[in-house]
Amino acid sequence: xxxxxxxxxxxxxxxxxxxxxxxxxxxxxxxxxxxxxxxxxxxxxxxxxxxxxxxxxxxxxxxxxxxxxxxxxxxxxxxxxxxxxxxxxxxxxxxxxxxxxxxxxxxxxxxxxxxxxxxxxxxxxxxxxxxxxxxxxxxxxxxxxxxxxxxxxxxxxxxxxxxxxxxxxxxxxxxxxxxxxxxxxxxxxxxxxxxxxxxxxxxxxxxxxxxxxxxxxxxxxxxxxxxxxxxxxxxxxxxxxxxxxxxxxxxxxxxxxxxxxxxxxxxxxxxxxxxxxxxxxxxxxxxxxxxxxxxxxxxxxxxxxxxxxxxxxxxxxxxxxxxxxxxxxxxxxxxxxxxxxxxxxxxxxxxxxxxxxxxxxxxxxxxxxxxxxxxxxxxxxxxxxxxxxxxxxxxxxxxxxxxxxxxxxxxxxxxxxxxxxxxxxxxxxxxxxxxxxxxxxxxxxxxxxxxxxxxxxxxxxxxxxxxxxxxxxxxxxxxxxxxxxxxxxxxxxxxxxxxxxxxxxxxxxxxxxxxxxxxxxxxxxxxxxxxxxxxxxxxxxxxxxxxxxxxxxxxxxxxxxxxxxxxxxxxxxxxxxxxxxxxxxxxxxxxxxxxxxxxxxxxxx
Amino acid sequence: xxxxxxxxxxxxxxxxxxxxxxxxxxxxxxxxxxxxxxxxxxxxxxxxxxxxxxxxxxxxxxxxxxxxxxxxxxxxxxxxxxxxxxxxxxxxxxxxxxxxxxxxxxxxxxxxxxxxxxxxxxxxxxxxxxxxxxxxxxxxxxxxxxxxxxxxxxxxxxxxxxxxxxxxxxxxxxxxxxxxxxxxxxxxxxxxxxxxxxxxxxxxxxxxxxxxxxxxxxxxxxxxxxxxxxxxxxxxxxxxxxxxxxxxxxxxxxxxxxxxxxxxxxxxxxxxxxxxxxxxxxxxxxxxxxxxxxxxxxxxxxxxxxxxxxxxxxxxxxxxxxxxxxxxxxxxxxxxxxxxxxxxxxxxx
Numbered sequence: 026x027x028x029x030x031x032x033x034x035x036x037x038x039x040x041x042x043x044x045x046x047x048x049x050x051x052x053x054x055x056x057x058x059x060x061x062x063x064x065x066x067x068x069x070x071x072x073x074x075x076x077x078x079x080x081x082x083x084x085x086x087x088x089x090x091x092x093x094x095x096x097x098x099x100x101x102x103x104x105x106x107x108x109x110x111x112x113x114x115x116x117x118x119x120x121x122x123x124x125x126x127x128x129x130x131x132x133x134x135x136x137x138x139x140x141x142x143x144x145x146x147x148x149x150x151x152x153x154x155x156x157x158x159x160x161x162x163x164x165x166x167x168x169x170x171x172x173x174x175x176x177x178x179x180x181x182x183x184x185x186x187x188x189x190x191x192x193x194x195x196x197x198x199x200x201x202x203x204x205x206x207x208x209x210x211x212x213x214x215x216x217x218x219x220x221x222x223x224x225x226x227x228x229x230x231x232x233x234x235x236x237x238x239x240x241x242x243x244x245x246x247x248x249x250x251x252x253x254x255x256x257x258x259x260x261x262x263x264x265x266x267x268x269x270x271x272x273x274x275x276x277x278x279x280x281x282x283x284x285x286x287x288x289x290x291x292x293x294x295x296x297x298x299x300x301x302x303x304x305x306x307x308x309x310x311x312x313x314x315x316x317x318x319x320x321x322x323x324x325x326x327x328x329x330x331x332x333x334x335x336x337x338x339x340x341x342x343x344x345x346x347x348x349x350x351x352x353x354x355x356x357x358x359x360x361x362x363x364x365x366x367x368x369x370x371x372x373x374x375x376x377x378x379x380x381x382x383x384x385x386x387x388x389x390x391x392x393x394x395x396x397x398x399x400x401x402x403x404x405x406x407x408x409x410x411x412x413x414x415x416x417x418x419x420x421x422x423x424x425x426x427x428x429x430x431x432x433x434x435x436x437x438x439x440x441x442x443x444x445x446x447x448x449x450x451x452x453x454x455x456x457x458x459x460x461x462x463x464x465x466x467x468x469x470x471x472x473x474x475x476x477x478x479x480x481x482x483x484x485x486x487x488x489x490x491x492x493x494x495x496x497x498x499x500x501x502x503x504x505x506x507x508x509x510x511x512x513x514x515x516x517x518x519x520x521x522x523x524x525x526x527x528x529x530x531x532x533x534x535x536x537x538x539x540x541x542x543x544x545x546x547x548x549x550x551x552x553x554x555x556x557x558x559x560x561x562x563x564x565x566x567x568x569x570x571x572x573x574x575x576x577x578x579x580x581x582x583x584x585x586x587x588x589x590x591x592x593x594x595x596x597x598x599x600x601x602x603x604x605x606x607x608x609x610x611x612x613x614x615x616x617x618x619x620x621x622x623x624x625x626x627x628x629x630x
Numbered sequence: 631x632x633x634x635x636x637x638x639x640x641x642x643x644x645x646x647x648x649x650x651x652x653x654x655x656x657x658x659x660x661x662x663x664x665x666x667x668x669x670x671x672x673x674x675x676x677x678x679x680x681x682x683x684x685x686x687x688x689x690x691x692x693x694x695x696x697x698x699x700x701x702x703x704x705x706x707x708x709x710x711x712x713x714x715x716x717x718x719x720x721x722x723x724x725x726x727x728x729x730x731x732x733x734x735x736x737x738x739x740x741x742x743x744x745x746x747x748x749x750x751x752x753x754x755x756x757x758x759x760x761x762x763x764x765x766x767x768x769x770x771x772x773x774x775x776x777x778x779x780x781x782x783x784x785x786x787x788x789x790x791x792x793x794x795x796x797x798x799x800x801x802x803x804x805x806x807x808x809x810x811x812x813x814x815x816x817x818x819x820x821x822x823x824x825x826x827x828x829x830x831x832x833x834x835x836x837x838x839x840x841x842x843x844x845x846x847x848x849x850x851x852x853x854x855x856x857x858x859x860x861x862x863x864x865x866x867x868x869x870x871x872x873x874x875x876x877x878x879x880x881x882x883x884x885x886x887x888x889x890x891x892x893x894x895x896x897x898x899x900x901x902x903x904x905x906x907x908x909x910x911x912x913x914x915x916x917x918x919x920x921x922x923x924x925x926x927x928x929x930x931x932x933x934x935x936x937x938x939x940x941x942x943x944x945x946x947x948x949x950x951x952x953x954x955x956x957x958x959x960x961x962x963x964x965x966x967x968x969x970x971x972x973x974x975x976x977x978x979x
Contacts, residue, residue: 276915460663461662461663462662462663463663463665463666463667464667465662507668508667508668508669543758545667545669545757545758547665555663558667558757560669560757
């Protein structure tokens with residue numbers, strides 16, 4: 026992303042020319058515009074024991090950490106699409122941003138948010154070059170959700186959608202910089218089509234002045250054969266590697282290959298559907314670090330096979346699957362987390378007198394509120410090492426479906442759809458570790474999650490929207506033997522939206538996360554090898570552990586929303602966040618509350 | 631039904647493919663991954679609440695190692711962390727019922743060395759327990775890793791100081807006018823409140839050569855000394871020269887290490903007529919990095935007419951030259967803790 030100061034004369038001149046050309050071409054009907062405008066303001070107040078410091082056992086007010094804050098911004102993303110013919114399109118999204126408090130250019134910035142060229146070659150091969158969104162399968166390239174939120178309230182979904190937009194989290198794809206091409210070859214007999222796609226993209230952003238770290242890229246592709254709607258099979262390949270020669274001396278040489286095969290076969294008609302599906306594959310990992318002249322290699326593999334059935338008249342689906350993912354299965358594109366659990370939040374980062382010399386204590390942890398509203402704690406780069414995570418948010422599949430060292434059964438059912446009265450589902454995971462971590466005993470995981478949307482207005486034939494939603498996720502991690510682990514966590518979602526006047530909604534929601542028990546995590550080194558045990562969650566008072574008896578986060582929000590069009594709305598919300606987590610009792614209690622007023626106008630055109 | 635049979639056949643074929651792809655399950659000879667650990671059970675305690683180091687005062691690491699005494703009520707994963715006020719640290723962790731296996735030889739994890747006169751804080755903690763015990767140690771003589779050439783600190787035990795001292799080459803970095811932003815050739819002392827200084831790996835002082843290749847001849851300046859190095863082996867494959875070099879990110883930075891040999895045994899090293907070995911390196915990193923070079927990997931300076939035999943025992947002169955690559959640029963060579971080690975390079979943490 027190229028950033029310019031708004032006061033740069035050259036950039037202003039370029040901008041004027043850019044717009045002039047666009048307008049000129051617009052008249053020739055070869056250019057069209059789209060975009061997004063947003064104004065967002067929050068005003069916040071924090072209070073609680075986290076704003077005290079412990080002086081000789083006596084709590085004193087923390088005079089260094091903030092208690093009130095007001096912030097926000099106005100952005101305007103102008104998407105300019107130049108399409109001289111049906112085979113070529115160049116598009117750019119130019120962002121103009123003015124932070125809350127910025128006047129007359131001070132605090133303002135202009136930069137290109139996205140640059141992309143796409144088109145069709147010989148009416149067969151579609152291609153994209155530039156900032157593109159890529160995804161394959163859940164075991165190869167997949168940007169999995171940071172936590173379970175399938176049934177969260179509209180009042181929170183609005184906040185999450187903003188964070189997703191700002192961080193290019195569009196579905197389960199990764200925003201990368203590179204090139205992508207795909208082609209479909211259709212046949213008249215025997216098989217329906219063969220699809221081929223290839224891509225190559227950077228694994229993340231890199232400073233142009235970085236002379237040490239080589240360019241790291243992902244390249245790969247997929248070939249899929251669709252015999253009919255009853256059978257398809259595909260082969261996927263992705264390799265993440267350092268490009269030799271992109272720095273004077275290769276200090277690192279990372280190379281990871283993942284190959285998989287996936288299929289779906291079965292039968293369906295207007296009444297029923299029944300399928301067998303699955304995916305299996307291997308990974309080959311190699312990392313050389315010149316500094317300590319070491320190369321580590323690991324091979325891993327997995328298989329995941331399932332069956333599903335559907336009774337279409339009632340919109341009922343059931344499924345069951347079994348998977349086994351080896352502990353050394355390494356697939357950065359599918360295992361990288363999109364959130365930094367140990368990141369520093371933008372809002373009130375300092376508590377308890379601020380960070381200590383190690384920069385650890387005195388930093389507010391990322392909590393429920395931050396996970397739906399903080400744009401800065403998201404990760405945009407595909408990581409070569411499994412990232413640290415907090416077990417209370419997701420301990421069963423912290424690295425998505427491709428989480429290594431897991432085996433077991435998953436099953437579930439779903440009913441209805443969003444356009445009907447009810448849409449709901451439930452999924453159960455009965456998993457365990459393939460091999461114990463730091464212990465000969467293995468963890469057993471039990472997970473239940475599900476929820477429903479209930480469109481009451483459709484039941485009572487009310488012309489306006491009236492809906493409630495409920496979601497729940499329960500996890501239990503247990504390990505017997507000498508190193509016993511017993512961690513339970515619950516995540517609850519509830520919400521309501523009522524269209525009191527046409528296009529004017531009252532929206533409210535509640536989200537709660539609680540956890541109790543203990544858990545240990547082994548820290549990984551740069552070679553993705555487990556090295557040091559740490560107490561990740563405990564009922565014992567230790568530095569950087571959360572006391573179970575005090576861990577409970579509640580998030581309540583209520584407000585209004587006026588929908589001008591489907592994608593243009595204004596919302597005002599009151600948010601009440603209560604965090605009873607404790608970190609280290611030698612510093613005193615860490616509980617706190619944040620009260621927030623949130624105003625947002627978003628326009629999409 | 632034909633379609634159904636066909637799909638069943640396809641399904642079995644697909645499953646066969648799936649299992650053939652993943653049939654090579656990776657087997658673990660051991661039945662766990664990662665280091666085996668044991669958390670403290672409820673009621674865990676340290677016997678007599680006693681945690682001591684021996685010796686703990688004026689430790690001379692050239693002569694002794696430090697042992698630790700503490701007994702636990704059970705086998706448990708412990709963390710023993712030793713940390714100096716200047717940032718050096720080392721951590722020992724294992725699963726045991728006491729600390730009898732722990733022997734600290736003065737080594738460190740990470741970049742920073744333990745130095746003479748350091749006060750070291752030892753903290754013992756346990757996985758799954760809030761029990762913590764502490765002790766304090768003092769270092770008299772730090773660990774010797776080999777033949778330390780110079781650490782640029784004040785004279786301290788175990789730190790070799792060459793009586794002849796260092797001299798600068800008197801070229802483009804050694805300008806008479808004082809302008810530390812343009813020219814520098816000498817020792818720099820780290821000061822936390824001076825952002826132009828850097829904390830070195832060892833102690834608080836390091837050497838810096840900085841200047842501009844004004845005459846565009848690649849060579850800028852340097853510093854060195856003439857003194858017998860007294861290296862104790864003739865095997866050029868088992869002796870390494872090591873030093874930490876700080877990379878600034880400047881693409882033109884380049885350094886050269888030079889070793890002169892007293893081929894004729896007359897003392898000193900005569901220019902041009904005795905062997906000079908050199909090793910040039912681009913500084914293409916940022917921050918401190920250990921550079922280790924095997925003696926046999928040094929090249930002969932072509933202009934010198936020595937015996938063309940690498941003879942470590944005759945090494946009697948060293949130079950640290952700042953180059954510009956490409957020529958004509960402003961570059962810098964910042965280094966610390968130049969040391970010869972025997973058998974293997976300086977350990978990299």
